[in-house]
Amino acid sequence: MEHLILRVITKMFFAPIILFALYVQFHGDYGAGGGFQAGVIFAVAFILYALCFGLDATKKVLPQGVLIVCMVIGLMFYAGTGVATMLLGGNLLSYDQIDPDSTHHAGQHWGIFLVELGVGIAVASTMLTIFYHFAGREPEIDDEDW
C-alpha cells in the first residue's frame, strides 16, 4: 500500500479536524472564529481525505449533488433568518424580534447562531465544490508530484 504513513495520519486527524470545525462554528460568539472559518476547516478535512484516498472515495461520502443542495440551504438559512425576523414584525435581520421579551438578548444569540450556521454550511459546501471541480480534471496525483 502506497503512502501508508500519510493514510494512517489522515485517518487519525480526520475526526479531530471536524471536531475543531464544530468548535470554531459554535464557539464563535466567545472566541476567535465563526461560520466562515469553521466552514473552511470542515472542507479541509474532506480535502485532506481526497488528497490521500482519491476523489472517488470522497465523492462516495459527499457527492457533488449533495454539496449543491447544501450551498443553497446555507444561503437560504441566512436569508431565511432575515425574512423570519421580518415576518415577526421587525426589519430584515433584526434578531431581537426572535425573542423580544428576553432580558439578556436571547434573540441576538439565536439570530447570530442561525446565520453563522448558514455561513458555515454555505462556505464548506462551496469550498468542496470548487475543489471537486479543480481536482476532478486530473484522475490521480502522480507519485512524482508529491
Place this chain on the structure above:
Amino acid sequence: MNIGLASIVANLLLNLSLLTLLIFVAFAMLRSRHLFAVVMLSGIYSLLSAAFLVALDAVDVAFTEAAVGAGISTVLMLAGMLLTARREKPVTPKRAPIAFAVVAVVGALLVYATIDMPAFGDPDSPANSTIGKEYVERTPKEIAIPNVVTATLASYRGFDTLGETMVIFTAGVAVILLLGVGSVRGGRDVKDAPETRGENDARKGGA
C-alpha cells in the same frame, strides 16, 4: 531595563523579523520558475502574514488568513497547477523604463501616504474613534456576547455578511458552470481533447 521597554523591544524584533521573512518569501516567489515551489511559498507567505496579524492582535483575521490563505488556496493552486506544466517558461528579462518609472512613482506615493496614517493603536484614529468605538461600547448592552467581531459581522453588519455569503455562493456556481460539464448528479467525466493531452505530456517530460 523595565518591563514596558522590554516588551516594546520584543514586539519590535518580532514584527521586524516577520516582515523581513515576508519580503524574502515574496522575492523567492518572484525568482522561482518551479511552480510547485511557488505554490508552497505562497502558502508560507500566508502563514507568515497570519502570524503577523496575531502580533497585531487581529486574531479573527489571522484565523481566516491561516485557514483560507495557507490552507484552501494552496490546495486549489496545487490542483490548478496539476492541469498545467510544472515549470514556468523561461523569459528573457527586458528593460522597460516607462513601466519601471510608473512603479517607482506609485510606490513612492504610497510610502508618502503612509506618513499621514495614524499610529498603530492610536485611540483618536478614525477606525478607533467613530463607528468602531460605538460597536465596542454598545455590544455588551445590545448583543450581550463577548466577541465584538462576531457581533459586528453577524448582527450590526448582518446585511453585509449576507452579501459576502452570496459572493461565495456565486463563486461556487461560477466554478460549476465553467468547469463542471454535464448534470449535477454525477455527470460525465471531463476529458481534454487528445491533441492538447499529448502536448501536456510532452511538456511534463521536458520539465
